[in-house]
Amino acid sequence: MSDxxxxxxxxxxxxxxxxxxxxxxxxxxxxxxxxxxxxxxxYCIDILxxxxxxxxxxxxxxxxxxxxxxxxxxxxxxxxxGNEADMKLKEVSDAIARLVRS
Amino acid sequence: MSDxxxxxxxxxxxxxxxxxxxxxxxxxxxxxxxxxxxxxxxYCIDILxxxxxxxxxxxxxxxxxxxxxxxxxxxxxxxxxGNEADMKLKEVSDAIARLVRS
Amino acid sequence: MSDxxxxxxxxxxxxxxxxxxxxxxxxxxxxxxxxxxxxxxxYCIDILxxxxxxxxxxxxxxxxxxxxxxxxxxxxxxxxxGNEADMKLKEVSDAIARLVRS
Amino acid sequence: MSDxxxxxxxxxxxxxxxxxxxxxxxxxxxxxxxxxxxxxxxYCIDILxxxxxxxxxxxxxxxxxxxxxxxxxxxxxxxxxGNEADMKLKEVSDAIARLVRS
Numbered sequence: 309m310s311d312x313x314x315x316x317x318x319x320x321x322x323x324x325x326x327x328x329x330x331x332x333x334x335x336x337x338x339x340x341x342x343x344x345x346x347x348x349x350x351y352c353i354d355i356l357x358x359x360x361x362x363x364x365x366x367x368x369x370x371x372x373x374x375x376x377x378x379x380x381x382x383x384x385x386x387x388x389x390g391n392e393a394d395m396k397l398k399e400v401s402d403a404i405a406r407l408v409r410s
Numbered sequence: 411m412s413d414x415x416x417x418x419x420x421x422x423x424x425x426x427x428x429x430x431x432x433x434x435x436x437x438x439x440x441x442x443x444x445x446x447x448x449x450x451x452x453y454c455i456d457i458l459x460x461x462x463x464x465x466x467x468x469x470x471x472x473x474x475x476x477x478x479x480x481x482x483x484x485x486x487x488x489x490x491x492g493n494e495a496d497m498k499l500k501e502v503s504d505a506i507a508r509l510v511r512s
Numbered sequence: 513m514s515d516x517x518x519x520x521x522x523x524x525x526x527x528x529x530x531x532x533x534x535x536x537x538x539x540x541x542x543x544x545x546x547x548x549x550x551x552x553x554x555y556c557i558d559i560l561x562x563x564x565x566x567x568x569x570x571x572x573x574x575x576x577x578x579x580x581x582x583x584x585x586x587x588x589x590x591x592x593x594g595n596e597a598d599m600k601l602k603e604v605s606d607a608i609a610r611l612v613r614s
Numbered sequence: 615m616s617d618x619x620x621x622x623x624x625x626x627x628x629x630x631x632x633x634x635x636x637x638x639x640x641x642x643x644x645x646x647x648x649x650x651x652x653x654x655x656x657y658c659i660d661i662l663x664x665x666x667x668x669x670x671x672x673x674x675x676x677x678x679x680x681x682x683x684x685x686x687x688x689x690x691x692x693x694x695x696g697n698e699a700d701m702k703l704k705e706v707s708d709a710i711a712r713l714v715r716s
Contacts, residue, residue, distance in 0.1 A: 539645050
């Protein structure tokens with residue numbers, strides 16, 4: 309759907325893929341842990357604390373991905389200039405707005 | 411750590427446990443989907459879109475849990491009154507603050 | 513528009529009105545300070561830092577108001593019970609959702 | 615404190631200064647309106663609704679400022695390259711993180 313030039317040209321653009329995957333696996337584990345808490349009817353406040361912690365972890369992942377994207381794809385597009393740069397800047401701006409409002 | 415009276419007394423306090431578990435399983439699936447996108451080095455903006463969607467889904471789960479907690483545990487504690495009520499109100503207030511800031 | 517029973521019955525429901533007004537005046541001052549920064553074309557990052565600080569200050573005001581509301585209006589409505597209690601619980605739940613998503 | 619090269623070099627970097635000032639004046643007016651509501655002890659839920667609306671308005675201002683900053687200062691720094699570019703990218707990344715968490 310979206311432009312795929314960036315990740316194609318910059319294979320390995322994610323600065324620390326293993327670290328990112330580790331954080332995402334931990335987040336997946338948090339999702340499973342919260343399911344168990346619901347199944348066991350744990351105290352709602354304790355479940356909510358875990359949901360807030362998981363949300364914060366997701367925010368950090370998003371900020372890390374955004375950094376990588378800016379440092380690679382946006383920088384490269386700006387170097388090329390023209391429509392490509394404008395398009396990338398609009399795209400990252402929309403992504404930041406979605407993130408802030410999520 | 412937290413008070414556990416509420417869920418013990420009100421077994422089944424979660425108004426729609428199956429629905430909640432279904433939403434949490436979907437969120438777990440989103441976490442796995444995002445890992446695959448990272449492994450396949452999908453376009454960062456597309457990954458970010460999925461992270462924002464997952465964050466919104468988590469927010470909805472949190473708001474649903476909070477509603478259940480207020481309608482059951484807080485209402486019951488207020489009916490009892492005294493320290494129990496004050497404690498529950500302080501506790502839910504702290505949970506809301508964590509949620510707003512996560 | 514909304515139910516006005518609560519503030520009518522519980523005149524002085526805001527636990528520390530002077531403190532709240534002081535915080536709101538400080539927020540108004542932040543809004544004026546940011547206008548001056550824009551007029552003087554200060555560095556955008558410095559303006560953004562002030563906008564983030566002002567947003568955090570507003571969040572704290574909202575959480576304080578919510579606490580007061582829960583401790584007074586919601587508690588009183590729950591004591592009365594019935595439709596009034598249900599209505600207040602639904603109302604506060606909607607307010608929390610708006611706050612979390614703002 | 616911060617680098618001031620950008621606004622010095624790009625006087626008029628704010629794409630629509632008058633529009634931005636108008637929005638900030640409206641936000642200042644919201645801050646005053648909320649003070650009046652507190653003074654008149656309006657219903658807390660109605661005050662909270664105004665605080666949420668004001669927070670959303672501030673978010674929009676922040677996203678607009680960020681766009682301008684990216685389209686001007688960051689683009690220019692990237693064109694120059696080197697330390698200046700790295701510094702600007704780090705700086706905007708920190709600003710986005712503050713915004714997301716505020």
